[in-house]
Amino acid sequence: MTASADLPRNTGLHFDPAVVEAVRVNTPATLRRAATLPGRRSVKKEWQAAWLARAVSMIDLTTLSGDDTPGRVRRLCAKALHPVRADILDAIGLPDLTTGAVCVYHEMVPVAVEAVAGRIPVAAVSTGFPAGLTPFDLRLREIERSVAAGATEIDIVISRRHVLTGDWAALYDETAQMRAACGDAHMKAILATGELGTLKNVMKASMICMMAGSDFIKTSTGKESVNATLPVSLTMMRAIRAYEAASGFKVGYKPAGGVSKAKDAILYLALLKEELGDRWLRPDLFRFGASSLLGDIERQLEHFVTGRYSVGHRHALG
Structure with missing residues (x-):
């Protein structure tokens, strides 16, 4: 993720409890x-293909498994650099299409950095992912080590207990320190929205993380029982809009977990366009956290080019 010339990086705002107390969410309307x-x-034919190609460019292709190996990560990186079969990309006029980034555990950052060779960013999940319950000093050190290893994006997890107990000052302080530890690397704050209880809590946590300097806010680790949903996405997008009005800074959004079908990706992009506008339809302000989504998109693009669907095993996912 690189800052665009027209997009200054979010520097955050001073903590203001009045901002949190002013949050309102009309849950039934949402x-x-x-x-x-x-x-x-609903979009069809060449319009659908165009939206799906845009979705590919905004995927953080991810492997976060306990049995990850260097070989698996190298295959993932190869897929990220060549996400769709070359003949299909040539047919739609996008031969150089890549995903937005690859996302791995800290231990696999050096392997990924070497494999992508600077062509796309490497993101590392950090701060005791996925629970975020390791000692705080170790969480900060993990960020620093991932950045030193070459990660240019850091996906941190917040302490959910601060949200559930309403300790907004503690959430702000921790997130601000994590942002400082990231240095020049961009930070995505994972809210784990499926564990926050209410949309109002989601909105408040979103505002606090942006006030503390987050470059992105992200729904989920992908490990919760409920991950990205449209109501949560609508709530977080409206928080981003409110924060931009208050601060002048544009903050990115990343739904993660639960988005595995091409038609679902188009729904999220349509919601994004309606709520935040065209500027968010670029990789520096929007990402999908996904592993299986790319395979379904590739099948849909092949159908657009050839008129036939192929079996899934023809589209390797890494």
């Missing part, structure tokens, strides 16, 4: 708005 989206937003 749920209704999200429920109507699938029936109102």
